[in-house]
Amino acid sequence: MELIDTHTHLDFADFDSDRREVLAHSRALGVRRMVVLGVYQRNWQRLWDLVQTDAGLFAAFGLHPVYLDEHRPADLSELGDWLTRLHGHRQLCAVGEIGLDYFVEQPDRERQQSLFEAQLKLAVDFQLPALLHVRRSHAAVIATLKRIRLPCGGIIHAFAGSHEEAREYIKLGFKLGLGGAATWPQALRMHKVLAQLPLDAVVLETDSPDMAPAMYPGQRNSPEHLPAICAALAERMGISPPALAEASTRNAYELFNW
Numbered sequence: 001m002e003l004i005d006t007h008t009h010l011d012f013a014d015f016d017s018d019r020r021e022v023l024a025h026s027r028a029l030g031v032r033r034m035v036v037l038g039v040y041q042r043n044w045q046r047l048w049d050l051v052q053t054d055a056g057l058f059a060a061f062g063l064h065p066v067y068l069d070e071h072r073p074a075d076l077s078e079l080g081d082w083l084t085r086l087h088g089h090r091q092l093c094a095v096g097e098i099g100l101d102y103f104v105e106q107p108d109r110e111r112q113q114s115l116f117e118a119q120l121k122l123a124v125d126f127q128l129p130a131l132l133h134v135r136r137s138h139a140a141v142i143a144t145l146k147r148i149r150l151p152c153g154g155i156i157h158a159f160a161g162s163h164e165e166a167r168e169y170i171k172l173g174f175k176l177g178l179g180g181a182a183t184w185p186q187a188l189r190m191h192k193v194l195a196q197l198p199l200d201a202v203v204l205e206t207d208s209p210d211m212a213p214a215m216y217p218g219q220r221n222s223p224e225h226l227p228a229i230c231a232a233l234a235e236r237m238g239i240s241p242p243a244l245a246e247a248s249t250r251n252a253y254e255l256f257n258w
Contacts, residue, residue: 001245003230004252005034005223007097007131007157007177007205010057011047014209014220023054026223030245032056033252034223037097037131039064041075044082051091058256059086060094060131063115068107076118083126093256095123096131097157100144103135113140120148129255130154132174138165145172153255155203158211163193170201175251179205180213180221183232194236199247203255204230 005026015022026034036051038044038061051057061082063071079095086092098119100112123130129152134141138161153173158181159166166176176197182190204226212221213229227241234244252258 001030001227001242002249003029003031003204003226003245004249005031005206005208005226006155006203006252007179008034008036008208008223009039009210010034010036010208010223011038011043011050012209019050022222022224026226027056029224029227031223031226033058033258035060035093035131035256037094038062039097040067040070041072041078042070048086055091058091058093060096061092062096062098062119062131064097064133065099065101065107065112065116066104066133068111068115071115076115079119080122083122083128087126092128094129094131094154095119095126096154097133098130099133099135099157100137100140101133101135102137102140113144116141117144117148120144120150123150123152123154124148127152132156134159134161138162142168142172145169145174152257155205155255157205158207160187160190161193162189163196166193166197166201170198175203175255176201177205178202178229178233178248179207180211180225180229182236183213183215183229185214191236194233195238197237199239199244200251202244202248203252204233204244204248 051059159176231241234241
């Protein structure tokens with residue numbers, strides 16, 4: 001059973017003591033490929049250096065809305081420089097993690113929107129998918145994606161919206177990232193949505209080291225947990241774990257043009 005973790009932060013210091021072991025164990029469990037996402041300019045080089053040590057790791061670069069106060073005006077042009085320099089490299093797979101976050105109190109929504117749109121345009125220019133962080137901002141993100149159409153689509157990371165919002169994203173060419181949050185018993189609304197999602201619209205993810213699933217409460221999340229996440233989600237969707245694994249892996253290959 002081949003699995004792909006479409007959203008990790010394996011470059012974070014949480015994995016510094018055992019990253020090699022985590023990768024080896026994940027592979028032994030069937031997690032063949034993993035996408036590592038950048039969130040601010042100062043971690044891009046570290047991320048790329050990591051990806052270059054393993055042919056099964058793939059990089060995305062972006063400026064995350066939660067770190068808005070850390071981003072400098074020059075970071076956006078530097079992102080363009082990175083994408084230009086790495087254009088066509090097999091291990092560059094997307095622009096991300098980018099998006100809108102209306103949950104956090106401080107970050108300026110107008111600045112978030114401007115940064116989001118500029119990065120979406122980079123995804124269009126470089127013909128890459130976009131990996132989106134969307135928290136309490138589905139209406140704004142959907143409206144933006146209707147104005148700035150992405151030919152290569154992307155993923156709505158940690159999707160927790162309604163069935164109607166799912167349908168809008170799918171129409172816009174996006175896959176829905178499913179991970180640990182939907183495994184929790186209290187995620188009742190999401191459980192109802194899961195049962196209605198078309199299999200050709202979902203991909204699996206962990207968001208390691210964050211968003212641990214219900215089976216590993218309070219622990220560091222890891223790509224090693226993806227098989228358990230797959231099994232729990234498959235049960236909620238009324239299908240077998242191999243069926244979900246096969247569909248999500250096929251969808252990831254298609255999205256990233258692998």
